[in-house]
Amino acid sequence: MIGTPRFPIRPAEGDPLAVPRIDFPDGIGQVELPSGDTAWLVTRHELVRQVLRDPNFSSDVTRPGFPIVRRLPPQQMAPSPGSFIRMDGPDHARLRRMLTPEFMIKRIRLMEPLIREIVVDALDAMCAEGPPADLVQGFALPVPSMVICRLLGVPYQDHAFFQERTRTMLAWASSMEAILAARDELIAYMTELVAAKQRDGGDDLLSRLVAERVATGEMDAAELIGVAMLLLVAGHETTANMIGLSVLILLRHPDQLERLRKDPESMEDAVEELLRYLTIVRTGLPRAVVADTEINGQLVRAGEGVIAWLDAANHDPSVFPGPGELDLGRGSHQHVAFGFGVHQCLGQPLARAELRIALQELIDRLPGLALAVDGVEYRDSFILGVQRLPVTW
Numbered sequence: 001m002i003g004t005p006r007f008p009i010r011p012a013e014g015d016p017l018a019v020p021r022i023d024f025p026d027g028i029g030q031v032e033l034p035s036g037d038t039a040w041l042v043t044r045h046e047l048v049r050q051v052l053r054d055p056n057f058s059s060d061v062t063r064p065g066f067p068i069v070r071r072l073p074p075q076q077m078a079p080s081p082g083s084f085i086r087m088d089g090p091d092h093a094r095l096r097r098m099l100t101p102e103f104m105i106k107r108i109r110l111m112e113p114l115i116r117e118i119v120v121d122a123l124d125a126m127c128a129e130g131p132p133a134d135l136v137q138g139f140a141l142p143v144p145s146m147v148i149c150r151l152l153g154v155p156y157q158d159h160a161f162f163q164e165r166t167r168t169m170l171a172w173a174s175s176m177e178a179i180l181a182a183r184d185e186l187i188a189y190m191t192e193l194v195a196a197k198q199r200d201g202g203d204d205l206l207s208r209l210v211a212e213r214v215a216t217g218e219m220d221a222a223e224l225i226g227v228a229m230l231l232l233v234a235g236h237e238t239t240a241n242m243i244g245l246s247v248l249i250l251l252r253h254p255d256q257l258e259r260l261r262k263d264p265e266s267m268e269d270a271v272e273e274l275l276r277y278l279t280i281v282r283t284g285l286p287r288a289v290v291a292d293t294e295i296n297g298q299l300v301r302a303g304e305g306v307i308a309w310l311d312a313a314n315h316d317p318s319v320f321p322g323p324g325e326l327d328l329g330r331g332s333h334q335h336v337a338f339g340f341g342v343h344q345c346l347g348q349p350l351a352r353a354e355l356r357i358a359l360q361e362l363i364d365r366l367p368g369l370a371l372a373v374d375g376v377e378y379r380d381s382f383i384l385g386v387q388r389l390p391v392t393w
């Protein structure tokens with residue numbers, strides 16, 4: 001390889017699913033980030049898991065060397081209370097522990113009838129208007145948005161507001177001013193919403209946290225605002241992107257779609273393979289090195305940055321033979337699309353349930369589903385997704 005490769009690789013045009021991967025013989029090597037800084041990129045499955053489970057690698061964005069894959073305003077880099085995805089150790093554990101019961105599999109199972117109702121209503125509404133229809137606006141985006149709104153107690157009528165701000169915060173093309181403005185508007189919105197929960201209560205997750213955690217002093221109101229923002233943003237955008245892309249990929253693999261249609265029991269495995277194959281958190285997971293550590297014989301020093309490249313790990317041929325092939329029956333349960341270690345996605349049982357139910361109902365109810373026109377519009381975002389998916393049935 002000549003020179004230091006640049007990371008992340010953004011497709012100049014065309015199909016972002018076909019972006020080439022950087023590979024290093026030892027599974028680790030240096031890359032140049034958009035800032036001009038260098039960081040270590042880890043590309044092998046076992047090494048990605050090593051980084052993500054080792055406390056020598058910090059999620060705290062204010063640590064020296066934390067690799068920034070995207071230029072962000074300095075204010076964005078300040079630790080924001082409650083955003084435990086960017087915290088380490090006891091601070092992270094304290095906040096995460098308070099939320100864990102809410103996202104346990106058995107708790108999410110109780111939500112399945114509600115998720116199914118939301119899915120079916122969205123499909124009915126889309127069918128009443130079409131064909132054709134944009135599957136993103138008609139289905140992939142409203143379903144997880146409604147689910148997270150019901151769970152948190154956020155009014156769904158505000159969906160355009162929070163969806164737009166989220167999109168701005170995640171888009172490559174957004175100016176620093178636009179990112180900051182979007183973030184501040186979301187904070188102001190959440191501040192008001194949390195105040196309303198404190199005043200009026202309600203039967204939802206935020207009201208429960210107010211009554212059971214804020215009132216007892218285990219969490220303060222500023223932390224709750226940060227937690228609520230994290231859950232709202234992470235809870236709709238990622239799953240929406242996965243639903244839209246999964247439909248696109250299944251339509252591009254009609255044999256696999258047919259198999260799934262004939263064997264609905266295989267849906268759980270299919271969802272895991274779609275998560276692996278697509279790995280929508282395309283820029284990987286950034287960490288700052290806090291103590292000198294070896295990764296496959298390579299010394300990485302305190303103050304340097306490391307990126308655990310989930311996409312490369314999920315295409316490591318020693319774990320997933322023929323990794324570029326979509327094989328819904330491969331049983332890809334070792335994938336790291338939800339991360340690994342203490343920060344592994346808190347919402348994964350919810351995301352899995354939404355994906356399973358959304359794809360199942362869509363396949364059952366629209367047997368003639370097909371792409372309406374060629375040419376799909378992808379999202380301008382560091383999380384892979386489709387912006388528009390015109391379909392017919």
Ligand code: HEM
Nearest residue numbers: 084085234235238239242285337338339343345346347351
């Ligand atoms: C298919 C959909 C999703 C994908 C691919 C995804 C992916 C991820 C990944 C890779 C991480 C690890 C971040 C890190 O280690 O730095 C993560 C963390 C997280 N995700 Fe998800 N996620 C999805 C859906 C959701 C949903 C539905 C929710 C909430 C309702 C959610 C909430 C969170 C939270 C709170 C964290 C931080 C956990 C921690 O730091 O302890 N995610 N997600």
